[in-house]
Amino acid sequence: MGEVDDRESIAAVHTALDAGVTFFDTANVYGAGHSERVLSKALGAVRDDVVIATKFGNVIDEEKRIAVRHDTSPEQIREQCDGSLSRLGTDHIDLYQLHVGDLPLEQVDGVLETLEELVAAGKIRAYGWSTDDPQRAEAFTKGPHCASIQQSFSIVNGNAETLAVCERYRLASIVRGPLSMGLLTGKMSRDTVFAPDDTRTVGFDWEGEHGRRLDALEKIRGILTEDGRSLAQGALGWLLARSPNFIPIPGIRTVAQAFDNAGVLAVGALTEDQMARIATALA
Numbered sequence: 001m002g003e004v005d006d007r008e009s010i011a012a013v014h015t016a017l018d019a020g021v022t023f024f025d026t027a028n029v030y031g032a033g034h035s036e037r038v039l040s041k042a043l044g045a046v047r048d049d050v051v052i053a054t055k056f057g058n059v060i061d062e063e064k065r066i067a068v069r070h071d072t073s074p075e076q077i078r079e080q081c082d083g084s085l086s087r088l089g090t091d092h093i094d095l096y097q098l099h100v101g102d103l104p105l106e107q108v109d110g111v112l113e114t115l116e117e118l119v120a121a122g123k124i125r126a127y128g129w130s131t132d133d134p135q136r137a138e139a140f141t142k143g144p145h146c147a148s149i150q151q152s153f154s155i156v157n158g159n160a161e162t163l164a165v166c167e168r169y170r171l172a173s174i175v176r177g178p179l180s181m182g183l184l185t186g187k188m189s190r191d192t193v194f195a196p197d198d199t200r201t202v203g204f205d206w207e208g209e210h211g212r213r214l215d216a217l218e219k220i221r222g223i224l225t226e227d228g229r230s231l232a233q234g235a236l237g238w239l240l241a242r243s244p245n246f247i248p249i250p251g252i253r254t255v256a257q258a259f260d261n262a263g264v265l266a267v268g269a270l271t272e273d274q275m276a277r278i279a280t281a282l283a
Helices: 006-018 030-049 074-088 105-120 134-140 160-168 209-225 231-242 255-262 272-282
Strands: 023-025 051-056 058-061 066-070 095-098 127-130 146-154 172-176 246-248
Touching (some): 006 255, 030 058, 030 074, 051 074, 105 127, 105 134, 134 146, 134 160, 146 160, 146 231, 209 231, 231 255, 231 272
Parallel strands (some): 023 051, 051 095, 127 146, 146 172, 172 246
16 A cells, blocks of 8 residues: 555564564565565564464566466465465464455365365465355365455445354454555545555545445444544454454554554453444444
């Protein structure tokens, strides 16, 4: 999302660590390997005290810093895993996630077989799938070491059916976009214009879905912040109250963002009363 500074990113990770954050999510395709390398520098001294999750399914060209194609063949899964291990500077990946959300169901068994081989080799400890589709999520539960499904969810969007799969099979539901790509921090309006190199330049529709999300936020802003929380902490607190399976992964670029987001660990989940009033306001 726009220009980033590696030193600030590393400082942000350290701020999150100091606040009690122990789970860090990345992917080989983020910055074409660059995100994994930065995370390695940030976590080197505390590697054994944290859980690192990364993703596969995209062939990358580090020199050109581009994603080349999707490829989930056994050979490529193994090659991508070795690449991530090297960039992360670790001998194992705690959670390895399929990053092709619409992979055909007939290919799932082959992917699971390869992932189980990586578990047996000690290169990964568990795996999951980043997909919003409940049918695909359930298909992955056949894997003995399937531990999670990553899905998009927030106060203003999400697929309850995919969450239900996680709850039924006792999987972690890792929440990407818990702040709706920054919209739930209260720092956007219909006049917001993103920088040309910001991924939100494409896809944000202020006259449609994202405008409706802004309207929803205004209805519940007071409830989210009434106990002294920031809006971000309120939105994350809603997720913690919504399901015990949720693990929100708000993105951080700066120390300030890390400090704000991690603050939810101190204030905790929203109360039942707050959750009920939000549901009524958004009904």
